[in-house]
Amino acid sequence: MGSDSNRRFTAGCPQGDQEDEGLSRGSGVCKWFNMRMGFGFLSMSTRDGAPLEEPLDVFVHQSKLHMEGFRSLREGEALEFTFKKSSKGLESVRVTGPNGAPCLGSERRPKSTQKRRSKGDRCYNCGAPGHHAKECQLPPQPKKCHFCQSASHMVAGCPLKAQQQQQQHQHQHHSSPGSQGTSRRDEDEEQSRAALSENSE
Numbered sequence: 001m002g003s004d005s006n007r008r009f010t011a012g013c014p015q016g017d018q019e020d021e022g023l024s025r026g027s028g029v030c031k032w033f034n035m036r037m038g039f040g041f042l043s044m045s046t047r048d049g050a051p052l053e054e055p056l057d058v059f060v061h062q063s064k065l066h067m068e069g070f071r072s073l074r075e076g077e078a079l080e081f082t083f084k085k086s087s088k089g090l091e092s093v094r095v096t097g098p099n100g101a102p103c104l105g106s107e108r109r110p111k112s113t114q115k116r117r118s119k120g121d122r123c124y125n126c127g128a129p130g131h132h133a134k135e136c137q138l139p140p141q142p143k144k145c146h147f148c149q150s151a152s153h154m155v156a157g158c159p160l161k162a163q164q165q166q167q168q169h170q171h172q173h174h175s176s177p178g179s180q181g182t183s184r185r186d187e188d189e190e191q192s193r194a195a196l197s198e199n200s201e
Contacts, residue, residue, distance in 0.1 A: 023093060024048055027080045028055060033073040035106060038062035042079060042092060058083050058090040061134070065095050067102040074106045088134075 026044040033040030042058040045051065058081065062071040073079070073095075081095040097103050125133040125141050127149060142151045147161040155161060 022084050023082045024084070025080070025082055026056075026058060027078070027098075028058075030060075030073040030075055030077050030079060031057065032075055033060070033106070035072045035108065038071075040073060042081060042095070044081075044083075044090075056090060058092050059088060060092045060095055061132070063132070064092050065103050065105075066097075066100075067105055070105070070109060071103075072106040072109075074104050077104050079103065 025048055026042075027046045028042055028044040031041045031043040039059065039061045042060050043055040044058050045055050047056070060073065060081075064081075065071040065073065078098050079095055080098060080100070082093045083090050084093055085091075095103060122129050123131050123133050123136045125136040126138050127144065143154065144151050145153055145155045145158045145161075147155050147158045150158070153159075
């Protein structure tokens, strides 16, 4: 009987292709959403049209939100969604407002949005663009330096990054007027050394 009604439902539904094996439909509200990290949880109150006694948490990632521009959710906004069971629990596949409308989203924006989005999304696991670590097909990779991709150190201890910063620093000092090849810091150090030796005598 269930398959019959499902067949009828998907035939009349423009999003019939969403009704894949293992997908369920739910509705509820946004429980919380971290805009900077791009994920949060939905509080599901009905599952496949039947009200739940206890609301269930469903994970949501910003890539699954049906809306234009910067994708986020507002705490407490009403939502409809398809979801699946994954190794992490219940995970949303597509999230919309009521009756398939676009999500409202939060009015606020994180301060670093422009900088972060201009770099493009990269997977923290394999470093490839176009997907996130949780969607990565590869097994967990050894942690690498984000600057030079070496697995022997992290970005904080990267010799190449330190070298580049040092070169930029030297370039800034060499280009300042009146430095004549030596940086002002070197001159200051020499003057303070001379003053110290005079005092010690």
